[in-house]
Amino acid sequence: MSPEPFPFRTPGADWWREAVFYQVYIRSFADGNGDGVGDLIGLRSRLPYLRDLGVDALWITPFFPSPMADHGYDVADPRDVEPVFGDLAEFDAVLAEAHRLGLRVTIDLVPNHSSHEHEWFQAALAAGPGSPERARYLFRDGRGPDGSEPPNNWPSVFGGPAWTRVPDGQWYLHIFAPEQPDLDFANPEVVADLEETMRFWLDRGVDGFRIDVAHGMAKPEGLPDMVPMDDTGLLDDHGPGDHRFDQDGVHAVHRRIRAMLDQYPGTMAVGEVWVSDDDRLARYLRDDELQLAFNFKLLTAEWTPEGLRDAITHSLAAVDGTPAPACWVLSNHDRPRHVTRYGDGELGNRRARAAALLQLALPGAAYLYNGDELGMPDVDLPDEVLQDPIWFRSGGTERGRDACRIPVPWSGTGPSYGFSSGAGTWLPMPDGWGGLTAEAQRADDDSMLSLYRRALALRASSPLVSGEDVEWLQSPDRCVAFRRSGGLVCLVNLSGAPVPVPEGRVLLSSAPVDDGKLPDDAAVWLQA
Structure with missing residues (x-):
């Protein structure tokens, strides 16, 4: 085709x-x-x-x-x-x-990796040691006199060893869950x-x-033991x-x-x-x-001027000299949402609004996780509804990633907030999310959704938001400020107090700019 x-x-x-x-x-x-x-x-x-x-x-x-x-x-x-x-x-x-x-x-x-239910893996189990079917995966004999020990000391990302033994005595490698056998790309x-x-x-x-x-x-080669960590x-x-x-x-x-x-x-x-x-x-x-x-440095950075500046500097350095642009991420389905990482509640929401303007002001590609634009937080779920394999593989010591995977609230006041017409959702949605829904935020000019829509529209239409270079600017203490080569200036205030906004036309701010002052934990876009 x-x-x-x-x-x-x-x-x-x-x-x-x-x-x-x-x-x-x-x-x-x-x-x-x-x-x-x-x-x-x-x-x-x-x-x-x-x-x-x-x-x-x-x-x-x-x-x-x-x-x-x-x-x-x-x-x-x-x-x-x-x-x-x-x-x-x-x-x-x-x-x-x-x-x-x-x-x-x-x-x-x-x-x-594939699923353990993939036809290839089922064929590998049936074919036995030394077969072409097993050569698609990483089957190995075990260690010890009776082969009862795993072939090496590698741990699974999800907890426990990265090896599972099959009835004929061989072991197969799974860097993640036992239901996810690794494929052998040397084949x-x-x-x-x-x-x-x-x-x-x-x-x-x-x-x-x-x-x-x-x-x-x-x-x-040889799948040697790794340094214990x-x-x-x-x-x-x-x-x-x-x-x-x-x-x-x-x-x-x-x-x-x-x-x-x-x-x-x-x-x-x-x-x-x-x-x-x-x-x-x-x-x-x-x-x-x-x-x-x-580049996950922005996702893992602390909400400090040093942390953010270091994340940006290293992210740009990594792509310097390559054909690729930088690629910015604040949240995804594997990490706590940034509203929660930044403090949850009103504090986390305020910082998340500023972070949105920071992310979208930077040169390169940007990835948003569904619900970022609504300011969705993580949700503390009861044990009995958790589904992540991390929770089970760790014996209940690691709660896993379900908290950041709650369904998106679209409309209404519950229990599924327009996500589903049915009675329930695959992970429960909490009470009190009526104001978080897309419907409620669409009608509110000051909402997180409205901020994202304005920022994305400016990013797409303004020649100021262009160019691959970032020039660091002098700024008040405990602030981060830079200029894109197209002319956009972004200032983020992490100082703990309002700071003067530089001269220029305010294009967008994550919080009201009153009397020429940018509040703490806020960001502003300016045409200098």
Whole structure:
């Protein structure tokens, strides 16, 4: 199938360089059939909202057939749709409607592992040791006189060992849950299958991929023990002693991914690369690898002038000398939401408003997580409703990521706030969210939603918000100030008291600017 008929497919169109992407966590975005779980019908019904919000593209989390041990990141068939979310016809309808509205669509690619219910893994279990079927995964004999010890000391990101023994005595590697066996990318059949998956979706018209665990895939020869670490868990860069991630061989996989994308002009990939070293991250952004890589420094930064300035400086340094722009993230489905990280309640909300203007003022691409624009916080859930594998694998010592995955509140006063027409939702929504809904905020000029809409409109239309350079400016003590080369000045006040606003025309502020003063924990955009 030729890619030419699809919209946006123009050679050399690097549309992602300044794009604002909106992450749709499919289970939690919008439920179209009343079963309490978000789905493609629900997403299609809310596409006009996303167009009006002002984003450029969507990233849809996995909607593929899956037993849902990790809510879709355990993929049983990467070239179909999980019935709870819809079917291929409904996906095609979402894609066509998004394109009609001017929204590009990217989807998750999950190459590091499959589901244990994938036909390949079932065949591997049946075929036995030494078989070609097992060679697609990382099966090994155990250690010790009877092979009863794991082949090495690697821990699972979700807790416990990264190995599970099968009845014939061999062990298989799973960096995540036992239901997510790692594939062996030294096997050409595995690489070819990934390319087939990419072609399947690119031929349908998707505009790109977000690559899950993009610093995974490659494993060191012989799978040696790793340096013991106190914290080997989720979403951290533990450096060169951690053999599970950032092995040099991963770049060969990314070159194959890029070669496939280059056959479809106007498509792109962004990698989930938890690598904190600037030079190591830059290697993923060479001209024959990823177009974008998430830089999580802003997401992990403390709300201090030093923390924010350091995050921005290192993020820009990582892409300097590469073909890629910076890529800014404040929240996602794996980390506490930034309203909560910044203090929750009124304090967290005030800081989140300022952070929104900071993120959207920076050069490069930006990713919003569904509900960021509403100021959604994390929710403290009772133990009995938790579903994250981290909660179960840790024996209840780690609460996992459910708190940041609550369904989006659309309208009304409860219990599902317009997310679903049914009686319940897959994770319960708290009381008192009526004022947080999109409907309530749309009618309030001072709401978080209104702030995002104005910021995104300015970002898209004003020549001031342009250029790839950031010039740090002198500012009051405990403030962060910079100028884009297009002329936009952004000032963030973290001083604990109001500070004078520099001379210039105020374009937008996260809090009222009274008597020429910017309040604490606020940001302003200026035309100097």
